[in-house]
Amino acid sequence: MPIPSDEGWIDRFVDRLPETRLFKLVASWILVPLWARLTPVKPLPGGPHPSFQHGDNVQCMMNLIMPLKDKSPVGRALAALAIAQNKEAIFAGLNNVGTVHFARFVIVGDNICMFSVYDGDFTNYIRDFIATIGSVFNAVVELVEGGEEVIPCEDNVEAFIQWVHERDLYQVPDTATDFLRDQEALNGDRAVSPVNDDLTLLPRKLVLQLRANPNVSLGSGYRAYPGFSVAQVRKHLGVGW
Amino acid sequence: MVDASVAKRLVQAIIDNLPEPVPGRRPVHTIGIGVKGEFVASDVARTYCIAEHFNGQPVPVSVRFSNGLGGLEQHDGWSDVRGMAIRFHLPDGTGSDLIATTLGEFFVRNVADFFEFAKVAKREPYQRRHWLLKIADFLRLKVPPRNPYPNETENVDAGALRYANRHRFSQLGIFQVGSIGAPESYARASYHAVHTFWVTAPDGVRRPVRFSWQPVAGVRNIDPADVSRDKYLFKELEDRLKRWPARFMLMMIIGEAGDALDDPTKPWPATRVRVVMGTLTLTEVPKDQEAAGERISFNPCRLAPGIEASNDPILEARRCAYEVSRELRDGCPFRWRPDNANSK
Known part of the structure; x- marks a missing residue:
């Protein structure tokens, strides 16, 4: 025997409230800033999580977002030109470094982005690139806000690596609750059971984190052949190195 | 080691939390449908595991899909964990089971956690x-x-949430349960065996692995607004199999040193090596559902030589609890192969 629904018109109205334009405006302009003030959230650092495990240290992602100084089509064209003029250097550098699966330069809005998938340690990865294609980095970074402080990169190796790391996107974990663990680790909260969390606050925590880190990489990415390095793939394919 | 009395208490704790007892039936995953099919291992499977069903010869299988809820009420449209239990019928008349659900990670680490969870939730x-x-x-x-x-x-939602708020290890599993939804079809969901197993390769190398089934038809849930659709999954599967077989790929994820081997609450990173072990083809929903699904007593530790259970305490507890549950409902005892007898 079906139990009659106790749902009234006001219940239906309230259930739909979050989808209304009014509520979205209130949330964006009042609630989110208010909660950001009441419960401040620090930006989470970019790049892969440190790990000693092999699988976590191959096919790592770098997602670099660099705002252009000149936010006009001319500025974007200059960025495109900087890449085009250095194509040979980029390919030679990638072959020499030997740990890069894929690398792409992309212009999105007023940003030039470098997205790459590489093996090994991030610091060594950038260090290798400075050694092999430092001039390309200089040509690109020169066009980017704050870039003048770290070029020529060959003379500012550590500062340049830090500069890149700060612009590498935070990689939101694959599981929702690991995102909470990242926040706890950043805040020095390493409590184990018993704790007194409120899992229902996860949406707010996510919203505030995305306010602190407006650009993020979602998940660790799909890999068709996880756990294998460039060197292993090339060896199995018989294409040299 | 989980003894029989603990296993009985485990099963009783589950029964005590049911809306009403269901004598002669499974206390949870009560509603289910049996399906016949065939598993064919991939070319590479035999290089990772010597178990008979991975040698490349087609193996007949019995599969039981189920809704997670206990009790006789069928609510296909409700958000719920679904089950996929499979028995590989090996040529010598024995079998090897693989029990998976749509839940990626479990919510308790051991028996003590489970009893506390049962008390709170x-x-x-x-x-x-x-x-x-x-x-x-x-x-x-x-x-x-x-x-x-x-x-x-x-x-049990409020109690489960209270438990999760107090125990971070449980948060992922309980969060997933809360957001899992209802599949459009049993053949359009991914199923995960959650525990770690050890597989032995022909060269003697033993690897820690976890298994998942991935539907070839793709994963798809119904619109959450369709919760009132109580009974559609059985008919959908019957109709689907009349038109065309349904297929799943068996994926085996290889763990690395440092991965959680004995803790089903901890996921393994997506960066682990993933091997396609074979394809399951489901062909028919038999008329005799008692024989095809209800009478079969699956056990996650019924494993062919070449596959071993890890020391996961939940896996060990399930081995005994499934047997207790089988005895309670007078399920069909299954002959354990002699060289697997120590797992009994």
């Missing part, structure tokens, strides 16, 4: 949250508890 009356409280939730940027499903008067 009792069935409680469940009502629509008052609209004023919902508005308060929205203002705090919280998602209010969902509305009760049609005819739903009690559940």
